[in-house]
Amino acid sequence: MKTYVFVFVLLINLLSQVLSDSDIHIGYQVTLAIPTEYTEGFLGRAFLMETPQTTPHFRAAISVEALDGKYSCSLDIFLGDVRVWSSGHLSRFYTTEKCVIELTQYGDLRLKGKKERVGWRSGTSGQGVKTLNLLRTGNLVLVDALNLIKWQSFNFPTDVMLWGQRLSSQTRLTSFPFNSTLFYSLEIQNDKIGLYLNFGKWKYSYWEYKPLNKQNITFVQLTSNGLQIFNGDHKFDEIRSTATEPLRFLAVENTTGNLKFYHYSQEKERFEASYQALNYTCDLPLACKPFGICTSSGSCSCIRFEGFEPGCRKENIEGICGKSEGEMVELKGVVSVLKSDLYKGNVGREECERFCLDDCSCLAAQYVEDEDECFLYKIVRGIKKVESENGVRFMIKVPKGVNHGHNRNSGLKKWVIVVVVVADGLIIFLVFGGIGFYLIRKRKENIPARG
Numbered sequence: 358m359k360t361y362v363f364v365f366v367l368l369i370n371l372l373s374q375v376l377s378d379s380d381i382h383i384g385y386q387v388t389l390a391i392p393t394e395y396t397e398g399f400l401g402r403a404f405l406m407e408t409p410q411t412t413p414h415f416r417a418a419i420s421v422e423a424l425d426g427k428y429s430c431s432l433d434i435f436l437g438d439v440r441v442w443s444s445g446h447l448s449r450f451y452t453t454e455k456c457v458i459e460l461t462q463y464g465d466l467r468l469k470g471k472k473e474r475v476g477w478r479s480g481t482s483g484q485g486v487k488t489l490n491l492l493r494t495g496n497l498v499l500v501d502a503l504n505l506i507k508w509q510s511f512n513f514p515t516d517v518m519l520w521g522q523r524l525s526s527q528t529r530l531t532s533f534p535f536n537s538t539l540f541y542s543l544e545i546q547n548d549k550i551g552l553y554l555n556f557g558k559w560k561y562s563y564w565e566y567k568p569l570n571k572q573n574i575t576f577v578q579l580t581s582n583g584l585q586i587f588n589g590d591h592k593f594d595e596i597r598s599t600a601t602e603p604l605r606f607l608a609v610e611n612t613t614g615n616l617k618f619y620h621y622s623q624e625k626e627r628f629e630a631s632y633q634a635l636n637y638t639c640d641l642p643l644a645c646k647p648f649g650i651c652t653s654s655g656s657c658s659c660i661r662f663e664g665f666e667p668g669c670r671k672e673n674i675e676g677i678c679g680k681s682e683g684e685m686v687e688l689k690g691v692v693s694v695l696k697s698d699l700y701k702g703n704v705g706r707e708e709c710e711r712f713c714l715d716d717c718s719c720l721a722a723q724y725v726e727d728e729d730e731c732f733l734y735k736i737v738r739g740i741k742k743v744e745s746e747n748g749v750r751f752m753i754k755v756p757k758g759v760n761h762g763h764n765r766n767s768g769l770k771k772w773v774i775v776v777v778v779v780a781d782g783l784i785i786f787l788v789f790g791g792i793g794f795y796l797i798r799k800r801k802e803n804i805p806a807r808g
Contacts, residue, residue, distance in 0.1 A: 381406065381489040386459040389421050391428050391452065399423035402433075405458075408493050413437030413605075413621060413628075415495045419458045419468075424449070430456035430468055430476060434497055434510065436519070437621075439628060441495060441606060444468065446515040447531070450476030460489055466499060466508070479508045495519045517608045518579050525576040532609040534643070539736075541614040541642075547573050550586075550596075552609070552616055552634060554642040554695060559735050561695035563642045564616070564634045568594040579607055583618070583632070600631030613641050639741035640694055648753075650691055651741040660688065660737075660753065677754055678717040684759075685710040685722065685752040691740050692749045693723050699733035706750065713754055724750040 389401055401421040408415040413436055422429045430452050431445035444450075452470025460466050464486025466479040485501040486508075492498060496519075497510040511522050516532040518524060529544040542553045542560075551565040568574070572588040579585075581603035586594040598604050602620035605628065609616055618632040638644050639651035649657040677683035699719075701712055706724050709731035713719040721734040726748035737753060 380491075381460055383460050383462050383464060383487060385489075386457065387419055389419060389430075389456040391421055391430075391454055391456060393454075395426055395428070396423055399428075404435075406491050408491055408495075410493060413439075415441075415491055415493070417491050417497060419456060421456050427451040428453065428456075430470060432458060432466075432468060432477070434491070434495055436495060436605065437628070439517075439606075441517040441519060442497070442510050442513075442515055444477045452476060460486075464499065464501075464507070481508045494521045496522070516611065517606050519606045520579050520581065520604060523576050523578045526574050530609050532611040532614065534611050534614075539643070541609050541611070543609050543616060545574060545577055550574070550577065550584075552614065554614065554738070556736055560698045561642065561734075561736075561739070562698075563614070563640070563694050563696070563739060566596060566634075570594060579604060596632070598631045600629075602631070604631070614643060615641060642695060642739045645738075645740070648737050649740070650688075653742060653744075660740075677756060678715070680711075680714055680757075682757050683714055683754050684757055685713060686755050687750050687752045688740070690742055690744075691751050692743050693721070693732075693734065693739045693751055694741060695734070695739040697723075697732040697734055699735075701731040701733070703729050704731050705729065710752065713752070719754060721751065721753045724752070726750065 387403060387405065389403060391401075392399065399422070402418050404416045404418045406417050416435045418433050418435060420429075420431050420433050422431075428451060429445055429449045431443050431450065433440050433444070434442040450468055450470070452474070454471045457469040458467070459469065461482065463482040464484055465482035466486075466489060467475050468477040469475050479499055481499050484507045486499045487502050488500050490498050490500060495510075498506050499508040500506055511519075514522075514524060514528065514530050516530050518530060524530075524545050526545050526547055529542045532541040534540065538556070540555050542555055544551050544553060548571070549565050549567045551562050554561045554563060568586055570593045572593050575587050575589055577584055577586050583595045583597035583604070584607065585592050586596075598618045598620070600620045602622065604618050604620050607616065607618045613635075616634040617630040619628045620631050621627070622629050635641055638655040639653070644651045644655075645657035648660045650660060651657055701709065704712070706726070709722050709724045712731060713722040713733055716733065718735055719733045721737050723732045723734070724730070725732075740751065743749075
């Protein structure tokens with residue numbers, strides 16, 4: 358059994374211990390000591406093994422990070438300095454005193470904390486696992502004596518897809534913005550590849566790629582040139598990179614939700630994006646805060662009008678139900694880049710408004726006139742200004758009576774128009790009436806003279 362113990366005492370610390378082993382056998386164990394007091398920004402890491410490649414190469418590590426007032430323990434894979442896989446991607450393991458990784462005699466790979474509490478495991482106990490290997494592709498695998506794979510990190514995708522990796526239909530990558538209840542996902546579906554903003558059980562599409570050749574998608578695979586799309590063993594489409602350098606990975610960014618392909622620049626010694634799905638700031642789903650509008654310059658402005666100023670901070674304004682409590686107000690010259698799963702077809706605009714008003718959790722609706730489509734929203738995000746509305750009407754729900762000032766102004770304008778029309782008509786009538794009276798009078802005066 359191998360045991361390595363590291364104690365971290367620096368405020369911001371990156372401790373790296375690179376082991377020459379290309380694989381790890383059963384009975385292996387590494388322990389990291391965790392500081393007794395919480396230190397903001399603390400980072401401790403021990404690299405366990407690496408692949409025999411030129412830089413950048415893959416390395417596997419055990420990490421301790423200070424997050425949200427606690428210490429997180431995880432097993433990570435790095436390509437250069439980029440973390441491309443983590444055991445704590447979907448669920449973090451918080452612990453105190455120590456962070457332990459071990460490959461048990463029964464072939465189970467585990468992360469443990471204080472009092473032997475298991476925070477993550479591979480679940481391969483009793484399957485004949487003998488070795489943990491890090492492959493040249495970045496795939497971390499547990500194999501038996503016959504070198505048959507019993508567990509692999511490629512089967513548990515995070516927010517990154519590596520060169521050579523496959524994602525089958527109905528799988529997805531997920532990316533989590535910091536300090537948010539929303540998250541992004543790249544999903545492989547039968548007929549398309551799409552980017553989604555997820556809020557609870559609701560999804561909002563903001564980018565999609567539909568192959569021209571309408572075949573079912575079995576899986577996708579990242580190659581040196583791009584993301585290839587397969588039906589069975591037949592490649593029938595591809596999203597290509599623009600760079601001549603071979604791709605190393607693609608990622609769904611946790612800051613923007615954009616999909617990017619990355620290659621490594623030997624000249625600059627860093628990874629650079631050679632393809633991105635969305636090229637304009639206002640096409641990103643969270644370009645602005647809630648109730649914010651993205652302008653053509655890429656800046657944000659808040660939704661405001663008389664009687665209603667939600668600002669750009671409130672995530673939700675819920676609990677408005679029915680016409681007695683709320684009303685729908687159209688925002689001129691704006692649309693949402695989000696396409697909601699809450700969809701109603703073959704409906705009119707008034708029906709679309711009613712659907713949102715009757716749903717207490719609905720905050721906004723978008724009506725597409727040409728298609729008679731109505732999309733309902735539980736969040737007010739992804740709104741941008743447009744030069745041409747193209748028959749798309751975006752409406753938000755507000756408390757009843759809030760928009761009265763707007764209605765009074767509209768009524769006043771209509772009253773002024775009516776007064777102007779009546780006055781103009783009266784003037785025209787008086788002018789032409791006066792001329793007619795003058796001509797008739799003149800004619801009567803001339804009749805005796807001609808007689």
